[in-house]
Amino acid sequence: DTGVSQNPRHKITKRGQNVTFRCDPISEHNRLYWYRQTLGQGPEFLTYFQNEAQLEKSRLLSDRFSAERPKGSFSTLEIQRTEQGDSAMYLCASSLVAGADNEQFFGPGTRLTVL
Amino acid sequence: QKEVEQNSGPLSVPEGAIASLNCTYSDRGSQSFFWYRQYSGKSPELIMSIYSNGDKEDGRFTAQLNKASQYVSLLIRDSQPSDSATYLCAVIVAGGSYIPTFGRGTSLIVHP
Numbered sequence: 149d150t151g152v153s154q155n156p157r158h159k160i161t162k163r164g165q166n167v168t169f170r171c172d173p174i175s176e177h178n179r180l181y182w183y184r185q186t187l188g189q190g191p192e193f194l195t196y197f198q199n200e201a202q203l204e205k206s207r208l209l210s211d212r213f214s215a216e217r218p219k220g221s222f223s224t225l226e227i228q229r230t231e232q233g234d235s236a237m238y239l240c241a242s243s244l245v246a247g248a249d250n251e252q253f254f255g256p257g258t259r260l261t262v263l
Numbered sequence: 264q265k266e267v268e269q270n271s272g273p274l275s276v277p278e279g280a281i282a283s284l285n286c287t288y289s290d291r292g293s294q295s296f297f298w299y300r301q302y303s304g305k306s307p308e309l310i311m312s313i314y315s316n317g318d319k320e321d322g323r324f325t326a327q328l329n330k331a332s333q334y335v336s337l338l339i340r341d342s343q344p345s346d347s348a349t350y351l352c353a354v355i356v357a358g359g360s361y362i363p364t365f366g367r368g369t370s371l372i373v374h375p
Contacts, residue, residue: 188271189367190353190365190366190367190368191307191351193362196360196362204360204362237306239307246361248295248361249314250361250362250363252309254299254306254308256306257306
């Protein structure tokens with residue numbers, strides 16, 4: 149399967165703990181995106197990378213969130229000092245092109261529950 | 264402020280009927296439009312993209328775009344129970360970083 153993969157698929161943590169998620173994009177895709185989705189809402193943009201460069205971060209991305217894509221391949225999203233409001237599905241997507249025909253392909257997501 | 268509006272539903276249609284899902288957007292600079300299907304507990308799956316006014320057909324799916332009226336719709340012909348899902352509309356505005364803005368989705372229920 150050469151689609152987008154994400155690990156772990158589920159994460160339960162206690163408030164105040166740090167968590168890290170991983171995303172492996174489709175191999176030839178140079179753009180990688182992170183989104184957050186809560187129940188009844190569409191995906192909300194968090195940040196994106198073009199190759200290893202992080203080009204844009206949403207105002208939703210507080211200082212407790214950090215993302216990396218060190219070699220332009222896989223990416224990690226870390227949340228420090230988790231809060232109950234961080235509970236959501238974290239989605240990763242990748243795309244081949246950077247223009248208007250930016251068709252994104254999503255991974256299965258990581259569901260985070262903060263107790 | 265980019266806004267993409269969808270009726271959250273649920274839209275309930277009988278098996279075999281045509282399901283019509285609508286999406287309106289606020290930014291007249293919008294140039295690319297996408298429909299994603301999302302089953303409960305799963306991630307979004309791209310089903311259609313449309314860039315020009317008019318209709319685009321792919322199997323049982325037809326996307327319709329009217330830029331003057333700022334809406335895009337998705338028609339599903341011969342609806343099947345397996346089409347029951349949430350359908351997300353996403354819009355890209357020209358001249359920026361080409362990050363799509365998603366609507367909240369419309370829940371579709373196809374009953375036998």
